[in-house]
Amino acid sequence: MSIDLAVIGGSGLYNFPGLENAQRQSVETPFGPASGDVVTGDFAGKQLAFLARHGESHSLPPHRVNYRANLWALHQLGARRVVGVNAVGGIRDDMGPRVIVVPDQVIDYTHGRFTSFCDVEGAEVKHIDFSEPYTASLRRDLLAAAARAGVPAIDGGCYGATQGPRLETRAEIARMKRDGCDLVGMTGMPEAALARELELEYACLALVANFAAGCGDEEEISIEEIFAHLAAATAEVPKILAAMLAG
Incomplete structure (x- = not known):
């Protein structure tokens, strides 16, 4: 199977709008089950694969996602380019709700997750170069596509990956x-590192759902407002990816 682009959907993106001739693919992996079936189909004249990171009913919290199985399944189906769509909180002043960011750096604050395919007995130990955690060419393509689609997107920023599923304290955000860190999310790692181990091109579309604790005007973060902002930003994702694939 030839996959032109694989998309891993985060919170709020559980199926991919506009995917035609969709087929579900259940992929067995050496690392257990993925978050669900991979859905493949035609989009913008190309073959796209979609996987809901948290499951299609959002049943998997960030620290329980089987990141290794997800990346392996997409790789097994022939994907070579992967875009991770991630819901995040904004730390930097210009990264408020509904803003879309294509980050270029990451700091990993997670713990207890399987972070490498090398964790398996007998596996080759790989010391990947992770100085630039996202593939530069894919980042450029996303930013150029966003511009063509008329969707504002910020170039660059540091994504801080936290454990979740709780939101962070004001003190934690102040430290970050x-x-x-310019953004905070719960799913950016180890996904990016695992993609690098598999030699996949990988980039992140970060959708800002809220200001992080202590960074906005509101005293308390409303889950209802988070999902309203997220829905608005998520609606722009197919436009960007259609422009990229058509480009």
Whole structure:
């Protein structure tokens, strides 16, 4: 099977709008089950594969996602380019609700996750170069496609990956800001590193659902508002990817 692009959908993106001739693919992996079936089909004249990171009913919290199985399944189906769509909180002032960011760096604050395919007995130990965690050419393609589609997108930013599923304290966000983080999310790692181990091109479309704790004007973060902002940003994703595939 020839897959032109694989998309991993985050919170709010559980199926891919506009996917035609869709077929469900159940892929067995050496690392257990993926988050669900991979759905393949035609989009913008190309073959696209879609996988809902949290499951189609959002049944998997961030720390329980089988990231290894997800990446392996997409790789097994022939994907070579992967876009991870991630719901995030904004730390930097210009990264407020409904803003779309294509980050270029990541800091990993997660713990207890399977972070490498090397964790399996007898596997080859790979020391990947992760100085640039996202594939530069794919990032450029996403940004150019967003411009063609008329969708504003910020070029660059540091994604801080936290454990979840709870949101962060004000003190934690203040520390992350001191560390240089511009965004905070719960699913950016180990996904990016695993993609690199499989030699996949990988980039992130970060959709800002809310300001992180202490960064906006609101005293308390409303889950209802988060999902309203997320729905608005998510609606722009197919436009960007259609422009990229058609480009």
